[in-house]
Amino acid sequence: xxxxxxxxxxxxxxxxxxxxxxxxxxxxxxxxxxxxxxxxxxxxxxxxxxxxxxxxxxxxxxxxxxxxxxxxxxxxxxxxxxxxxxxxxxxxxxxxxxxxxxxxxxxxxxxxxxxxxxxxxxxxxxxxxxxxxxxxxxxxxxxxxxxxxxxxxxxxxxxxxxxxxxxxxxxxxxxxxxxxxxxxxxxxxxxxxxxxxxxxxxxxxxxxxxxxxxxxxxxxxxxxxxxxxxxxxxxxxxxxxxxxxxxxxxxxxxxx
Amino acid sequence: xxxxxxxxxxxxxxxxxxxxxxxxxxxxxxxxxxxxxxxxxxxxxxxxxxxxxxxxxxxxxxxxxxxxxxxxxxxxxxxxxxxxxxxxxxxxxxxxxxxxxxxxxxxxxxxxxxxxxxxxxxxxxxxxxxxxxxxxxxxxxxxxxxxxxxxxxxxxxxxxxxxxxxxxxxxxxxxxxxxxxxxxxxxxxxxxxxxxxxxxxxxxxxxxxxxxxxxxxxxxxxxxxxxxxxxxxxxxxxxxxxxxxxxxxxxxxxxxxxxxxxxxxxxxxxxxxxxxxxxxxxxxxxxxxxxxxxxxxxxxxxxxxxxxxxxxxxxxxxxxxxxxxxxxxxxxxxxxxxxxxxxxxxxxxxxxxxxxxxxxxxxxxxxxxxxxxxxxxxxxxxxxxxxxxxxxxx
Numbered sequence: 001x002x003x004x005x006x007x008x009x010x011x012x013x014x015x016x017x018x019x020x021x022x023x024x025x026x027x028x029x030x031x032x033x034x035x036x037x038x039x040x041x042x043x044x045x046x047x048x049x050x051x052x053x054x055x056x057x058x059x060x061x062x063x064x065x066x067x068x069x070x071x072x073x074x075x076x077x078x079x080x081x082x083x084x085x086x087x088x089x090x091x092x093x094x095x096x097x098x099x100x101x102x103x104x105x106x107x108x109x110x111x112x113x114x115x116x117x118x119x120x121x122x123x124x125x126x127x128x129x130x131x132x133x134x135x136x137x138x139x140x141x142x143x144x145x146x147x148x149x150x151x152x153x154x155x156x157x158x159x160x161x162x163x164x165x166x167x168x169x170x171x172x173x174x175x176x177x178x179x180x181x182x183x184x185x186x187x188x189x190x191x192x193x194x195x196x197x198x199x200x201x202x203x204x205x206x207x208x209x210x211x212x213x214x215x216x217x218x219x220x221x222x223x224x225x226x227x228x229x230x231x232x233x234x235x236x237x238x239x240x241x242x243x244x245x246x247x248x249x250x251x252x253x254x255x256x
Numbered sequence: 257x258x259x260x261x262x263x264x265x266x267x268x269x270x271x272x273x274x275x276x277x278x279x280x281x282x283x284x285x286x287x288x289x290x291x292x293x294x295x296x297x298x299x300x301x302x303x304x305x306x307x308x309x310x311x312x313x314x315x316x317x318x319x320x321x322x323x324x325x326x327x328x329x330x331x332x333x334x335x336x337x338x339x340x341x342x343x344x345x346x347x348x349x350x351x352x353x354x355x356x357x358x359x360x361x362x363x364x365x366x367x368x369x370x371x372x373x374x375x376x377x378x379x380x381x382x383x384x385x386x387x388x389x390x391x392x393x394x395x396x397x398x399x400x401x402x403x404x405x406x407x408x409x410x411x412x413x414x415x416x417x418x419x420x421x422x423x424x425x426x427x428x429x430x431x432x433x434x435x436x437x438x439x440x441x442x443x444x445x446x447x448x449x450x451x452x453x454x455x456x457x458x459x460x461x462x463x464x465x466x467x468x469x470x471x472x473x474x475x476x477x478x479x480x481x482x483x484x485x486x487x488x489x490x491x492x493x494x495x496x497x498x499x500x501x502x503x504x505x506x507x508x509x510x511x512x513x514x515x516x517x518x519x520x521x522x523x524x525x526x527x528x529x530x531x532x533x534x535x536x537x538x539x540x541x542x543x544x545x546x547x548x549x550x551x552x553x554x555x556x557x558x559x560x561x562x563x564x565x566x567x568x569x570x571x572x573x574x575x576x577x578x579x580x581x582x583x584x585x586x587x588x589x590x591x592x593x594x595x596x597x598x599x600x601x602x603x604x605x606x607x608x609x610x611x612x613x614x615x616x617x618x619x620x621x622x623x624x625x626x627x628x629x630x631x632x633x634x635x636x637x638x639x640x641x642x643x644x645x646x647x648x649x650x
Contacts, residue, residue, distance in 0.1 A: 110563025
């Protein structure tokens with residue numbers, strides 16, 4: 001079997017307040033997979049994704065990406081690693097007052113000399129690349145518009161374009177469609193899926209709805225109270241498993 | 257998720273105690289309440305006495321304030337001055353006399369000698385002035401400084417003849433000026449208004465420079481003093497240090513600062529600039545750092561996640577979020593500083609406040625009124641302008 005692309009071993013995160021967000025989580029992700037992480041709110045999905053690019057410092061355990069041990073890197077090493085790991089957020093996390101184009105350009109910051117930012121200088125080829133990224137998500141004509149003038153779905157597409165600027169090997173998506181309506185959710189996830197299929201970018205994506213997980217995921221990880229309770233193909237989640245993950249009272253809601 | 261709804265049992269206790277149910281008041285509570293009320297009455301009674309409140313005085317002593325209020329309502333803005341006819345001849349105290357310019361006016365002044373000595377008596381003849389009007393003869397030395405020589409009245413033909421001695425003077429030339437006052441009068445801005453306007457401009461710029469000084473130091477301090485940007489032990493130490501500096505500076509009254517600086521650099525606007533500057537550093541620093549702390553952490557996280565450096569994160573995720581607030585706070589501060597500089601002037605900080613204090617000390621209420629109205633108008637205008645600008649940037 002091939003070498004795993006992302007490897008997580010005994011990952012544990014205890015927040016200063018004593019909340020155990022992740023409890024001994026281990027799994028592997030292979031190149032080109034679209035892995036969906038499901039679980040209730042507070043089950044540790046966000047923490048798990050953030051431990052992988054060390055936006056959150058794990059308490060214990062180890063993470064590898066493409067053979068590099070992320071958990072052993074120093075500050076500069078983490079910065080270099082992050083350049084190749086795109087991230088998409090539930091709240092889009094765009095800088096609202098900046099134009100769409102600048103928001104997309106920020107995806108490239110890790111590769112540019114820091115002092116260029118003092119004079120807001122962007123090399124022409126990087127600007128070209130940003131326009132192409134916007135073209136790819138279908139909103140090139142919005143390049144000059146302030147980010148907060150866009151609809152939620154458009155903002156998330158800017159978020160995807162920003163991640164695309166990093167030319168990432170891996171995309172971490174933290175509930176990318178939780179703030180969007182069902183139709184927009186599908187259009188956004190289709191862009192992520194396209195990147196996964198066409199560019200071979202490995203995707204690790206947390207989602208609320210099992211129906212979306214079934215539709216887009218090649219594999220599903222389920223977290224419950226910080227523990228990994230399921231790791232397998234989406235088809236294997238039967239009603240019994242579903243209740244294990246979401247609790248006895250849960251009813252599955254279909255999203256069109 | 258379901259929010260916990262307050263059940264009927266959670267209803268707050270009726271403070272008037274009109275309910276039968278619920279815990280009964282213990283005697284201790286009742287006595288505590290009575291003691292509190294008595295204590296409050298005692299405190300207010302004592303306060304009434306030490307502050308010598310006597311509402312009757314407002315009525316019985318109203319006559320004392322009436323002239324003051326009347327003067328305050330009549331600021332010296334324009335003054336009525338008589339129109340004048342003026343004629344000038346130039347004389348030389350050394351060498352040949354300067355050329356005479358032919359007067360365009362129908363009234364003329366002629367002098368018997370164009371080259372003169374100090375103390376020499378000369379004869380002056382005026383004609384073509386208004387008849388039977390008072391006039392004065394003025395000597396203007398080479399620097400243009402006037403000094404009155406004598407007063408006269410024109411005859412029925414509007415002429416006059418005068419003999420005067422050339423006064424001891426500066427320079428080697430001088431002018432003899434005859435000024436005849438007409439019956440008609442005209443309005444012109446008063447001297448007070450001119451002085452007040454000059455000081456008002458000084459005040460606005462005093463506030464501007466103080467604010468600028470505040471901004472220069474407050475911006476770096478505010479970044480150090482923002483909790484959400486402080487990382488690691490060094491960052492936290494700097495955070496604590498800058499917070500302490502800001503708190504200490506802010507707790508010093510600008511009046512005291514102005515007094516200290518007036519002693520340090522002398523009475524004048526510079527002392528005011530320094531006082532307002534130091535105070536502005538403290539208050540702007542606090543407002544700025546609070547603005548930084550209030551920003552959305554999402555974009556910071558997102559830009560950090562792209563592998564951007566600290567500087568880049570600040571440039572693209574922090575600064576765009578704080579610029580509008582920074583502009584708004586700065587304009588607001590300038591606005592406050594203009595108001596404050598009035599008071600600062602009272603203790604030697606220069607500007608309009610210093611002038612106003614002099615007028616008040618000399619009991620020149622109408623002049624003081626001019627200054628007060630000028631302050632009111634300028635402050636109101638700035639207030640309006642700053643509100644408009646703040647509306648637009650935020």
